[in-house]
Amino acid sequence: MTLRSIFEPDSIAVVGASASPGKWGNSILKNLLNDGFEGEVYPVNPRENEIMGRTCYPSVLDIPGPVDLAVIAVPSSLVFSVTEECGKKGITGIIMITAGFSETGNEGQQLEKQLIEIVERYGMRLIGPNSLGVVNSAIRMNASIISRLPNPGSISFITQSGTLGLALADWTMEMGLGLHIVVSTGNKANIDDVDLLEYLDEDLHTKVIAMYVEGINRGKEFMNVAKRISKPILTVKSGRTERGSKAVFSHTGSLAGSDEVYSAAFKQAGIIRVENIDDLFDSALALSVQPAPRGKRVGIVSNGGGASIIASDACERMGLDIPDLQPDSRKTIKDLVSGFASARNPVDTAGLASYDVYNGIVRQMLLDPNIDAMIVIYVHTVMWDASVPARAIVDIHRSTCSKPVIACWMGGAGTEKGEDILKKGGLPNYPVPERAVKALASLVKHHGFLKNIKERI
Amino acid sequence: MMEEVVWERLRDANIPVLPMKQASTATEAVDAAKELGYPVAMKILSPDISHKSDVGGVVLGLASDGDVETAFHAMMERVKSQVPDAGIEGVVIQKMAEPGLEVIVGAKRDPQFGHVIMFGLGGIFVEICRDVSFRVTPVDREMARQMILEIKGSPILKGARGRTAVDMEVIIDVITGLSRMLEKYPGIVELDINPLVMYPGGAFAVDARILED
Numbered sequence: 001m002t003l004r005s006i007f008e009p010d011s012i013a014v015v016g017a018s019a020s021p022g023k024w025g026n027s028i029l030k031n032l033l034n035d036g037f038e039g040e041v042y043p044v045n046p047r048e049n050e051i052m053g054r055t056c057y058p059s060v061l062d063i064p065g066p067v068d069l070a071v072i073a074v075p076s077s078l079v080f081s082v083t084e085e086c087g088k089k090g091i092t093g094i095i096m097i098t099a100g101f102s103e104t105g106n107e108g109q110q111l112e113k114q115l116i117e118i119v120e121r122y123g124m125r126l127i128g129p130n131s132l133g134v135v136n137s138a139i140r141m142n143a144s145i146i147s148r149l150p151n152p153g154s155i156s157f158i159t160q161s162g163t164l165g166l167a168l169a170d171w172t173m174e175m176g177l178g179l180h181i182v183v184s185t186g187n188k189a190n191i192d193d194v195d196l197l198e199y200l201d202e203d204l205h206t207k208v209i210a211m212y213v214e215g216i217n218r219g220k221e222f223m224n225v226a227k228r229i230s231k232p233i234l235t236v237k238s239g240r241t242e243r244g245s246k247a248v249f250s251h252t253g254s255l256a257g258s259d260e261v262y263s264a265a266f267k268q269a270g271i272i273r274v275e276n277i278d279d280l281f282d283s284a285l286a287l288s289v290q291p292a293p294r295g296k297r298v299g300i301v302s303n304g305g306g307a308s309i310i311a312s313d314a315c316e317r318m319g320l321d322i323p324d325l326q327p328d329s330r331k332t333i334k335d336l337v338s339g340f341a342s343a344r345n346p347v348d349t350a351g352l353a354s355y356d357v358y359n360g361i362v363r364q365m366l367l368d369p370n371i372d373a374m375i376v377i378y379v380h381t382v383m384w385d386a387s388v389p390a391r392a393i394v395d396i397h398r399s400t401c402s403k404p405v406i407a408c409w410m411g412g413a414g415t416e417k418g419e420d421i422l423k424k425g426g427l428p429n430y431p432v433p434e435r436a437v438k439a440l441a442s443l444v445k446h447h448g449f450l451k452n453i454k455e456r457i
Numbered sequence: 458m459m460e461e462v463v464w465e466r467l468r469d470a471n472i473p474v475l476p477m478k479q480a481s482t483a484t485e486a487v488d489a490a491k492e493l494g495y496p497v498a499m500k501i502l503s504p505d506i507s508h509k510s511d512v513g514g515v516v517l518g519l520a521s522d523g524d525v526e527t528a529f530h531a532m533m534e535r536v537k538s539q540v541p542d543a544g545i546e547g548v549v550i551q552k553m554a555e556p557g558l559e560v561i562v563g564a565k566r567d568p569q570f571g572h573v574i575m576f577g578l579g580g581i582f583v584e585i586c587r588d589v590s591f592r593v594t595p596v597d598r599e600m601a602r603q604m605i606l607e608i609k610g611s612p613i614l615k616g617a618r619g620r621t622a623v624d625m626e627v628i629i630d631v632i633t634g635l636s637r638m639l640e641k642y643p644g645i646v647e648l649d650i651n652p653l654v655m656y657p658g659g660a661f662a663v664d665a666r667i668l669e670d
Contacts, residue, residue, distance in 0.1 A: 219570035223593065249668045250649040252563025252575045255589055261567045264591035268600070 003125055003191065003199045005093030007136050007181060009068035010039045012143060013060050013091070015082050016074035016098075017043030019051045024073040024097050024145060028133060031142040035149040038139050040065060044082075060089045071133065071143050073097040079115060079129075087122030094119065095143060096128030102187050103130050112189050119190055131186030132162035135169065137179060138205050144184065146170055153178015154207035155284045156200050158193065160185050160214045161238075168212070168277060176423060177285055180205040194221045201229045210284045211235045212277075219265060226269035230454050232287040232446045233271045236280045237262050270449035272442050282435050283442035286428040290404035292447035293373040297323045298440065299365040300346035302377035303353045303384075307410060308346035311375055311433035318441040322346060329368040336360045345371075353384040359392035366396065366403050373404045373443065375436050378418065380411025386418030394425030404443055408436040458667045459504050460549065467662055470638035472631050472650070475554055475661045481547030483529040489550040490525045496553040499528050501536050505543035507666075512539040518553060525550070554663045558613070558623055559652035561589075562631055564639055566646050572639040574632060576601075578610045579652040586610075594636045601632040614655075623655040631660065644669045 012032060018025035025045070032041045033052055043051045046058040057063050060070060060082070070086045072079065072094060079098050086094060101112035112129065119126045127134060133144025137152040146166045150173055157172075159165025162184045169182045181203070183196060193216055200206045213235055216222050226233055239259060266273045274280050298320045302308035312322050325333070325345050333343040336357050341350040347365070349357055358376070365371050378389045386409060397405050407422045407429040409415045422429040430436040467474050478489035479502060490497045501514030509515045513535035516528045529548060536545060559579030566572050570593045577589030590607040592600050605611060605628055616622030631653060639645055647668040654663050 216569055219567070219593075223570070250563060250565075250647040250666060251561060251583055251651055252565050252649050253647040253668075255577075255583070255587060256563075256565040256567070256573055256575055256591060258567065258569075260591050261565075261570055261573050261593070264573060265570045265593050268593055 003093070003195065005068040005091075006095065006125060006127060006134060006191075007183075007199065007203075008139060009093060009141070011042070011065060011067045011069070012037070012039065012141075013042045013044050013057075013063060013067045013070045013086075015044040015060060015070050015072045015086070016078075017045050017048070017051050017056060019048060027145045028071055028073060028097070028143060031144065031146070031149075035142040036140045037142070039141075040067075042067065044070075060085050060091060063089070067091050069093040069095065069143070071095045071097065076100040076111070079111075080118060083115060083118045087118060087124060092124050094124055094126040094128075095131055095134055096126055096186070097131055097133065098128075099130040099186075101129045102189065112187065116189050125195075126190040127183065128186035129189060130162070132166050132184040134184070135179070135182040144182065146182065148173065150179040150182060151177070153180055154205060154288045155179050155210055155281075156181035156183075156203070156206040156208070157210045157212075158183050158185060158196050158200075159212040160188075161212060162186065165212050168281075172281055175281060175285075177281055178288075188217060192217050194218050194225050197222070197225045197229060197233070201225075201231060207231060208284045208288045209233045210280050212280070213237045214239065216262075223265055223269040226271050227453055229270075230450060232442075234280055234283050234287070234442065235266060235271050235273050236275075236277055237266070237273060268453070270453040272445050272449070274438075274442065278435070279438055279442075282430060282439045286404070286406060286439035286443055287446060289426045289428055290406070290443060291402055292443050292450060293404050293440075294447065295372040296444045297321045297370060297372045299325070299368065299371040299374045300377065301349070301358070301361050301365065301374070302346065302379065303349045303351055303389075304377070304379040305342075305348045305350075307377045307379050307408070307433055308348055311377060311408070311437055312346050314434045314437035318437055320437065320441060320444060323370045325365065326368050326370055329364050329370075332364045333361050351381075351383075353378055353389045355388050355392045357392075358389040359396055362393050362405070363396050366405070371403070373406070373440055375406050375408060375433070375440060377408040377410065377433060377436075378415075380409070380415045382414070386411070386415040387421050388418075390418035390421040390425075394421055394427060397425060397427060404440065406430070406436045406440045408433050458669055460500070460509075460666075461502065463665050463667050466638060466642070466667065467650070467665060470634040472634050472638075473627075473659065473661050474665075475551050475663050477549050477551040479547060479549055480529075483526045486529045486548055486550055487522045487525045490519065491522065493550060493552040496520045497525065498551045498553055499525065499532060500549045500551065501532060502546045502549050503536070503543045504546070506536070506540060512536050554654050554661055555656065557654040557656045557660075558620070559654055560614075560628065561649065561651040562628070562635060562653055563650065564594075564635060564645065564648040566643075567593075572636075572645070574604070574635060574639075576604050576628070576632060577608055578613060582610050583651075594639050596632055596636040598629050598633055601629040601636075604632070605629070621657055623660075624658055627655065627658075627660045628653070631662075642669070646670050
């Protein structure tokens with residue numbers, strides 16, 4: 001069964017809606033109403049007549065119209081009865097915010113089993129329990145405790161940690177990143193990562209899937225689904241330091257800790273594993289707006305030698321090549337810059353940051369058959385206007401190009417206008433070369449996966 | 458799992474194992490050694506003993522009939538005094554492995570992803586540098602090749618610094634054979650082939666252990 005009733009509902013009941021600030025049932029109802037969800041929203045709570053100006057129903061069974069999705073945030077003692085009522089009402093999707101299930105131990109595990117029995121009996125699908133909600137920014141649905149609706153975008157984010165994940169969703173707004181679906185999976189008692197990957201693969205808005213993973217339940221199925229998906233999948237997996245088993249039956253047993261196994265499984269399934277949360281969203285940004293390069297030969301241009309050396313070093317560490325340019329490229333570049341500049345890759349303009357210099361050099365390097373991808377660095381000085389080189393590369397990128405271009409506008413204050421132009425022009429921009437290179441490395445990795453794993457299917 | 462069963466499993470999977478024969482008396486041991494060719498190793502054969510060397514159940518480098526006979530009696534006495542309750546079926550006479558490049562091929566069953574195969578260079582490379590690579594099964598020839606090339610020490614296999622290059626196809630055979638074996642025996646929890654000794658154009662599994670549930 002499709003998960004549309006959960007991610008694209010026309011109508012939502014908030015079961016356990018509350019007028020008291022600080023309660024989940026209050027935040028979620030408020031978020032749905034304030035963030036402007038486009039469908040119907042029905043508060044449900046037998047002790048209230050009206051919440052936030054809306055009629056409050058004693059039970060979902062009292063709601064006059066059809067309901068697709070119930071977001072349940074009631075005390076755990078009431079979970080079974082309200083879930084049962086959802087089934088009777090014909091509701092097909094549930095987001096279970098209520099906690100106190102398998103995450104608490106054996107007793108909770110039994111309760112979770114009973115809950116899933118009810119859900120399956122009525123043919124419903126359930127996110128959670130112990131979820132902190134779901135967001136679909138395209139229909140302005142904030143059925144979560146995220147304090148504001150993320151900017152619309154093409155990155156969808158699956159998070160196993162509720163609070164951390166939602167804080168991250170909030171943080172992406174600071175970064176100016178757009179998210180489409182955000183889902184806090186909770187205990188994954190019914191809908192798990194396999195189901196979510198399948199849904200997001202078919203979802204037309206989602207171009208990149210980012211995941212924060214603590215553990216995967218159906219390992220083999222997960223790998224098989226991921227292998228079939230050509231959209232980039234990025235993962236941060238926590239628990240990296242966990243060692244292999246202490247018992248020393250075999251060397252393999254002590255060396256094959258769960259983390260090594262996850263790394264192997266991700267690689268085999270064409271999933272890009274990144275080190276940390278910054279990398280996750282940096283890479284997601286690049287993958288959401290830039291094409292995958294055909295190879296790993298990087299061209300670098302900068303108006304300062306230091307930054308381009310840092311970028312070159314980072315490329316080397318990440319296994320990316322900095323090839324020589326073709327002689328005609330070198331000649332064209334030489335004609336554009338002064339005698340002090342280096343027309344070799346990495347190209348150093350020796351301070352120049354005019355429109356013609358950046359436009360001409362980057363254009364020539366993109367045409368060079370030795371180059372698969374570009375990192376364009378601008379180090380801000382008061383002599384130049386940061387928006388000019390930004391415009392210069394956005395213009396080329398618009399007119400040409402199937403090769404990815406990653407920007408790195410360094411210098412903070414004074415570069416904002418340039419950063420804005422880059423963003424509107426679809427060029428991912430990072431404040432330091434290392435982050436730009438890491439993001440590019442993810443693009444390269446994804447291309448490798450497309451070629452070696454996904455196309456072999 | 459008893460060593461002899463382990464060897465049987467490996468042979469079934471077309472993994473080359475060191476030539477060996479069982480013997481229950483000193484005379485049988487000498488006959489086995491003569492057939493295999495000296496030097497040989499002698500190992501205690503007992504379903505109750507897994508760490509053979511801990512109880513004096515392993516002797517290496519026996520070079521003559523006399524050596525073998527003396528070693529047999531000495532080993533029986535030693536092991537019986539160390540573990541009086543162990544049932545002893547005799548010994549295994551194994552041809553001594555000639556020196557070669559040692560690699561390790563292993564497997565483990567992961568609760569989420571099923572069997573995983575590990576490859577690495579033997580000795581200090583695996584124990585200290587942890588220079589190993591992993592793949593979730595099934596592992597085909599191309600994947601096996603990638604996991605061999607992935608370890609940092611892979612230039613050594615290709616013959617770095619004047620060494621003879623090993624035949625990579627032989628390791629690939631072992632890894633893919635192991636992958637098929639794991640599919641056949643889902644009960645295998647852990648497995649080590651350590652070392653697999655590489656010779657020009659071939660290899661022998663010299664030591665191996667399997668834990669099954």
